[in-house]
Amino acid sequence: xxxxxxxxxxxxxxxxxxxxxxxxxxxxxxxxxxxxxxxxxxxxxxxxxxxxxxxxxxxxxxxxxxxxxxxxxxxxxxxxxxxxxxxxxxxxxxxxxxxxxxxxxxxxxxxxxxxxxxxxxxxxxxxxxxxxxxxxxxxxxxxxxxxxxxxxxxxxxxxxxxxxxxxxxxxxxxxxxxxxxxxxxxxxxxxxxxxxxxxxxxxxxxxxxxxxxxxxxxxxxxxxxxxxxxxxxxxxxxxxxxxxxxxxxxxxxxxxxxxxxxxxxxxxxxxxxxxxxxxxxxxxxxxxxx
Amino acid sequence: xxxxxxxxxxxxxxxxxxxxxxxxxxxxxxxxxxxxxxxxxxxxxxxxxxxxxxxxxxxxxxxxxxxxxxxxxxxxxxxxxxxxxxxxxxxxxxxxxxxxxxxxxxxxxxxxxxxxxxxxxxxxxxxxxxxxxxxxxxxxxxxxxxxxxxxxxxxxxxxxxxx
Numbered sequence: 001x002x003x004x005x006x007x008x009x010x011x012x013x014x015x016x017x018x019x020x021x022x023x024x025x026x027x028x029x030x031x032x033x034x035x036x037x038x039x040x041x042x043x044x045x046x047x048x049x050x051x052x053x054x055x056x057x058x059x060x061x062x063x064x065x066x067x068x069x070x071x072x073x074x075x076x077x078x079x080x081x082x083x084x085x086x087x088x089x090x091x092x093x094x095x096x097x098x099x100x101x102x103x104x105x106x107x108x109x110x111x112x113x114x115x116x117x118x119x120x121x122x123x124x125x126x127x128x129x130x131x132x133x134x135x136x137x138x139x140x141x142x143x144x145x146x147x148x149x150x151x152x153x154x155x156x157x158x159x160x161x162x163x164x165x166x167x168x169x170x171x172x173x174x175x176x177x178x179x180x181x182x183x184x185x186x187x188x189x190x191x192x193x194x195x196x197x198x199x200x201x202x203x204x205x206x207x208x209x210x211x212x213x214x215x216x217x218x219x220x221x222x223x224x225x226x227x228x229x230x231x232x233x234x235x236x237x238x239x240x241x242x243x244x245x246x247x248x249x250x251x252x253x254x255x256x257x258x259x260x261x262x263x264x265x266x267x268x269x270x271x272x273x274x275x276x277x278x279x280x281x282x283x284x285x286x287x288x289x290x
Numbered sequence: 291x292x293x294x295x296x297x298x299x300x301x302x303x304x305x306x307x308x309x310x311x312x313x314x315x316x317x318x319x320x321x322x323x324x325x326x327x328x329x330x331x332x333x334x335x336x337x338x339x340x341x342x343x344x345x346x347x348x349x350x351x352x353x354x355x356x357x358x359x360x361x362x363x364x365x366x367x368x369x370x371x372x373x374x375x376x377x378x379x380x381x382x383x384x385x386x387x388x389x390x391x392x393x394x395x396x397x398x399x400x401x402x403x404x405x406x407x408x409x410x411x412x413x414x415x416x417x418x419x420x421x422x423x424x425x426x427x428x429x430x431x432x433x434x435x436x437x438x439x440x441x442x443x444x445x446x447x448x449x450x451x452x453x
Contacts, residue, residue, distance in 0.1 A: 138360060
């Protein structure tokens with residue numbers, strides 16, 4: 001065939017490369033358009049949602065070796081280890097139950113005092129457990145993937161906690177899994193207050209897994225190393241009163257108007273395997289109050 | 291002509307799924323930044339092996355899939371993947387006859403193009419934090435691993451008669 005009509009082959013080659021150039025331009029234009037639509041509107045959210053059906057299983061499969069390894073190590077534990085664990089947990093349970101008893105009294109007292117002040121009481125929010133099945137490989141972003149999707153009543157903006165503090169919020173709900181933006185992400189900030197004196201500031205992530213910073217803390221502010229920062233519930237994203245971070249260092253530069261305050265998150269963000277999703281936000285639980 | 295003979299699309303999709311799996315597989319923190327761009331390597335291979343089939347539309351689709359997979363802004367990896375596949379597809383005749391070292395060097399540049407364009411879009415969307423130089427480390431690792439990926443995928447292509 002090549003020998004028969006060389007001109008035709010060459011011509012078709014040229015026209016083919018021409019067409020592929022136009023096709024490249026068209027595809028690039030579609031990509032740029034998609035980027036714009038995704039950044040400025042939410043018209044292409046369905047595309048992401050539909051893709052979730054394909055990417056969800058990939059995340060589950062990627063988590064499989066980890067869960068397999070933890071299963072094997074669980075099987076390989078000796079009775080003695082388990083007995084030790086059991087004893088430790090029973091002791092811990094006793095301590096926590098004792099604390100919970102006091103908490104019930106304090107909560108009731110809190111409700112009474114709030115009634116005296118004519119302000120609505122806050123109920124403790126209901127939570128449900130999810131498992132982290134993926135960690136964002138891109139070092140620019142601090143995100144994790146959890147194994148609960150739209151079928152489990154996960155919604156965008158839902159607060160995510162672990163046993164010792166706030167972890168982040170749900171930013172993207174897929175059909176099988178959801179994506180959680182961590183509080184340590186560089187684009188994330190939330191309103192907190194110092195537990196000791198109630199001073200409110202803004203806690204921003206730095207993109208580093210265990211470093212955060214406080215923004216616009218006045219030079220004369222009363223804040224010291226070791227102060228606990230708790231969420232305020234302002235912004236209506238996070239429930240109020242959960243521990244978020246501990247102040248790690250306070251530096252004063254005489255040339256600057258604000259203090260340089262660094263904090264460390266209280267939650268074990270890079271070690272957590274299970275997280276709690278808050279089922280009802282603060283404002284919802286206020287409405288549920290009888 | 292060649293379109294009627296094409297076969298083995300499911301095999302290509304399976305290899306791409308494996309690439310995606312490796313892309314999100316948890317790694318220890320110490321070597322996390324060394325993770326090669328598996329999907330790009332796979333797409334470069336298929337673009338060189340089957341240039342009449344695997345083109346920019348495949349590149350954009352796989353890139354879009356990666357966008358959803360890693361939760362980046364839609365179009366970030368799609369744009370970069372489209373460009374890489376286009377370059378690989380239009381130079382496949384030279385790439386096929388290059389000696390291994392030279393081929394790896396070209397793969398380094400192709401993955402570099404991918405990383406840089408993906409960085410540009412990420413920076414535009416306000417989510418870039420680290421310097422792009424640190425993002426070129428995956429390109430080096432990808433180039434080192436290219437021969438391995440090449441051999442595995444060539445074996446797959448011959449074993450399952452992908453045309």
